[in-house]
Amino acid sequence: MRKRYFFFDIDGTLAAGPVDGRYVPESTKYALAELRRAGHGVAICTGRAHAMARPYMEQLGLADMVCDGGNGIVIDGSLVALEPLDRDACIRVLEECDRKGMLWGVSITDTQERLTRDARFADAVHDTYMNTTVDPTLDFHDLPLFYKLFIPCTVEEESRLASLANVPTARFSPYVLFVEPVDKGRGVKRMMEHYGASLSDAVVFGDGMNDLSMFLPDWTCIAMGNARPQLKERANYVTADVDKDGILLACRHFGWID
Numbered sequence: 001m002r003k004r005y006f007f008f009d010i011d012g013t014l015a016a017g018p019v020d021g022r023y024v025p026e027s028t029k030y031a032l033a034e035l036r037r038a039g040h041g042v043a044i045c046t047g048r049a050h051a052m053a054r055p056y057m058e059q060l061g062l063a064d065m066v067c068d069g070g071n072g073i074v075i076d077g078s079l080v081a082l083e084p085l086d087r088d089a090c091i092r093v094l095e096e097c098d099r100k101g102m103l104w105g106v107s108i109t110d111t112q113e114r115l116t117r118d119a120r121f122a123d124a125v126h127d128t129y130m131n132t133t134v135d136p137t138l139d140f141h142d143l144p145l146f147y148k149l150f151i152p153c154t155v156e157e158e159s160r161l162a163s164l165a166n167v168p169t170a171r172f173s174p175y176v177l178f179v180e181p182v183d184k185g186r187g188v189k190r191m192m193e194h195y196g197a198s199l200s201d202a203v204v205f206g207d208g209m210n211d212l213s214m215f216l217p218d219w220t221c222i223a224m225g226n227a228r229p230q231l232k233e234r235a236n237y238v239t240a241d242v243d244k245d246g247i248l249l250a251c252r253h254f255g256w257i258d
Helices: 026-037 050-059 087-099 162-166 184-195 209-214 229-234 246-253
Strands: 005-008 041-045 065-067 072-075 078-082 105-107 113-116 131-134 148-152 169-171 176-179 202-206 220-223
Touching: 005 184, 026 041, 026 246, 041 050, 041 184, 050 065, 050 072, 065 184, 072 184, 087 148, 087 162, 169 209, 184 202, 184 209, 202 209, 209 229, 220 229
Parallel strands: 005 041, 005 202, 041 065, 113 131, 202 220
Antiparallel strands: 065 072, 072 078, 105 113, 105 148, 148 176, 169 176
């Protein structure tokens, strides 16, 4: 048997449903268990922060994960790497936000907490994605590092922030822009190097724009039926939606499981 190494995005790929009601379909749980039983490697590959992705990893009985958009690596259950964003570039973004009167929040720890200086921030982001702590005295110049920035803004307002050209960004809603790592492909390559396996043995599953970075010609790329069109164009195979047994059907299509 040719051993394969599978990397699955979480939201919209492993997990279905709205943000406040995510669930992993039973068919997906079955497929992952069968892949492992067949001797394949199974890992998560997500843009989520390590602290917010680990519950999914543990729920599914997995031990390996690429998290934080490729900047975090978990091997055998241990976090072995977690790189922050470029601090100077983040400072420039936050300074521009202040000059233009725009709200912002920051994540500086491997937790579900984000910090902001303005109490209006929590309502402006329209989410319960993280716990928000308001500190009116917060000075971002004093912070040692940044894992993510959150900027409540429209797409039009985003286009006016020139400093964004020097940081990686992702948008998951019309209300807030995330400044966060978006190089999942780099994380997959680091994991494959750890496994001592050929890149051609990797298989990635995804659905969103932040998965484009791991849809590379080096390995097999599978887009969910609910994936963005740009991802489907780059995929080797398009399966059914996440809530329509997409992962199970793809694994059976390629003969990776019965």
